[in-house]
Amino acid sequence: MTVLFADLTGSTELTDELDAEEVHALLGSFFDLADASVADHGGIVDKHIGDCVMAMFGAPVAHGNDPERCVRAALDIGRRVPILAAELGRSIGVHIGIASGEVMASGTGSARHLEYTVTGESVNLASRLTDKAATGEILISDSVHRALAERIDCSEVGELAIKGLAKPVKAWRLRAFRESARSGRQGFVGRHRELRQLEAALAQCRDTRRGRTIYIRGEAGIGKTRLLEQFQLKAERENFACHSGLVLDFGMGSGQDAIRSLVRSLLGLTGESSQEEIDAAAQKALEDGLLADERRVYLNDLLNVPQSTELRTLYDAMDNAARNRGKRATVAELVTRASGRRPRLLVIEDLHWADQMTLDHAANLAEKITGCPALLVMTSRIERDAFHELRRATIAGQAIVMIELGSLRPREANRLAAAYLDTLGEIAQRCVERAAGNPLFLEQLLRHAQEHAEGGIPGSIGV
Numbered sequence: 313m314t315v316l317f318a319d320l321t322g323s324t325e326l327t328d329e330l331d332a333e334e335v336h337a338l339l340g341s342f343f344d345l346a347d348a349s350v351a352d353h354g355g356i357v358d359k360h361i362g363d364c365v366m367a368m369f370g371a372p373v374a375h376g377n378d379p380e381r382c383v384r385a386a387l388d389i390g391r392r393v394p395i396l397a398a399e400l401g402r403s404i405g406v407h408i409g410i411a412s413g414e415v416m417a418s419g420t421g422s423a424r425h426l427e428y429t430v431t432g433e434s435v436n437l438a439s440r441l442t443d444k445a446a447t448g449e450i451l452i453s454d455s456v457h458r459a460l461a462e463r464i465d466c467s468e469v470g471e472l473a474i475k476g477l478a479k480p481v482k483a484w485r486l487r488a489f490r491e492s493a494r495s496g497r498q499g500f501v502g503r504h505r506e507l508r509q510l511e512a513a514l515a516q517c518r519d520t521r522r523g524r525t526i527y528i529r530g531e532a533g534i535g536k537t538r539l540l541e542q543f544q545l546k547a548e549r550e551n552f553a554c555h556s557g558l559v560l561d562f563g564m565g566s567g568q569d570a571i572r573s574l575v576r577s578l579l580g581l582t583g584e585s586s587q588e589e590i591d592a593a594a595q596k597a598l599e600d601g602l603l604a605d606e607r608r609v610y611l612n613d614l615l616n617v618p619q620s621t622e623l624r625t626l627y628d629a630m631d632n633a634a635r636n637r638g639k640r641a642t643v644a645e646l647v648t649r650a651s652g653r654r655p656r657l658l659v660i661e662d663l664h665w666a667d668q669m670t671l672d673h674a675a676n677l678a679e680k681i682t683g684c685p686a687l688l689v690m691t692s693r694i695e696r697d698a699f700h701e702l703r704r705a706t707i708a709g710q711a712i713v714m715i716e717l718g719s720l721r722p723r724e725a726n727r728l729a730a731a732y733l734d735t736l737g738e739i740a741q742r743c744v745e746r747a748a749g750n751p752l753f754l755e756q757l758l759r760h761a762q763e764h765a766e767g768g769i770p771g772s773i774g775v
């Protein structure tokens with residue numbers, strides 16, 4: 313699990329200038345900001361302690377990329393606090409510490425007030441790193457650095473003596489996430505049959521100008537996302553525009569994040585776009601004929617753009633079912649018209665966490681894209697399988713292609729472990745056997761074995 317502490321600085325100094333209520337409001341704004349960043353990246357806030365937020369990534373649900381999510385949340389907080397400071401005209405800042413490792417996670421408290429807390433060395437370390445970080449700095453532990461080494465820009469801080477730890481520990485100062493570092497990871501292995509199947513669907517979609525839906529199912533960490541990344545490279549070379557949405561297990565609460573991010577992406581927006589850019593893109597979509605004018609009210613809802621007075625009246629008069637119908641039709645129209653201009657690859661990831669509304673959108677899209685050049689690819693873990701639900705919801709006879717993603721072959725797993733052979737020798741081989749073809753599990757075992765080069769392989773790792 314990866315633990316983050318983000319501590320606000322400057323608020324104590326302000327207690328002279330401000331009254332208690334103002335300080336409280338200031339803290340509230342900081343907590344709103346930090347909590348939202350954590351939630352948006354799939355973490356959960358463990359608690360607020362004084363001026364500090366403690367958050368964790370990887371429990372109760374592991375995503376497979378929790379260090380990345382955590383680091384992204386930290387950078388997001390680091391970016392937004394100075395903006396908040398400017399808005400409020402107050403000299404506040406934030407310093408952040410991140411560490412990862414095995415922790416004890418347990419439910420405490422009574423039946424009426426259940427608290428989920430974690431304890432362990434990494435919690436202590438993250439907290440101490442926060443203390444050591446200057447305002448505006450993010451310090452990460454060596455384990456976090458190792459997990460993301462090729463994908464982040466950072467500088468070494470050197471060894472720090474940490475209270476409660478016997479030996480000094482290495483820490484790193486984080487600067488940025490390298491967005492285009494796909495190549496920094498282990499090379500892609502295997503999945504030939506699945507890629508051929510996906511590529512055949514792509515070619516067919518291009519040639520017949522009719523889409524279809526592909527559903528990729530497999531256990532956590534088996535390589536669904538990685539397979540899709542590989543496929544996207546191919547699709548881009550074939551002049552498909554790619555758009556993806558990720559269903560977060562917890563997050564902005566609306567449960568429709570995946571569809572909303574698909575819509576934003578179809579309009580050329582990113583998660584970083586400002587409110588003005590979003591407004592302008594919505595306007596342009598109507599002017600360019602990507603959407604009929606009467607869709608505006610639903611588009612505003614999908615983009616979280618405030619309604620005009622006139623549309624507000626219309627919107628308020630509708631019941632929820634009507635709004636949802638309107639939004640589904642709007643998304644479908646957007647996809648149909650956009651794909652008419654350039655073929656599209658639409659990806660909805662992690663459907664096992666989707667709420668009913670997202671599933672309804674997915675089913676509706678699956679039906680509509682049979683008439684336009686757009687390929688819809690969805691992924692899901694096995695535990696809650698939306699496949700049958702989707703199939704029932706789409707029109708009869710409408711096939712959804714299912715790809716069951718199984719274990720990597722031993723030869724392929726060996727190739728993934730090859731980079732570790734020099735340092736780990738025969739232990740790398742034992743990791744391969746133990747991981748039984750799950751690449752995420754294999755990566756974690758190898759990394760762990762390297763950390764404890766003396767040789768112990770842990771009995772289990774939460775995947």
Ligand SMILES: Nc1ncnc2c1ncn2[C@@H]1O[C@H](COP(=O)(O)OP(=O)(O)OP(=O)(O)O)[C@@H](O)[C@H]1O
Pocket residue numbers: 374375376497498499500501502503530531532533534535536537538539662693728751752755
């Ligand atoms: N074919 C592959 N070649 C090389 N590395 C792979 C391959 N498949 C997966 N990996 C690596 O294994 C890890 C887990 O893969 P990925 O995130 O794609 O799993 P997932 O099935 O999407 O898991 P989740 O259900 O948690 O989303 C990643 O670090 C990924 O780079």
Ligand SMILES: [Mg+2]
Pocket residue numbers: 376536537538661
């Ligand atoms: Mg995935």
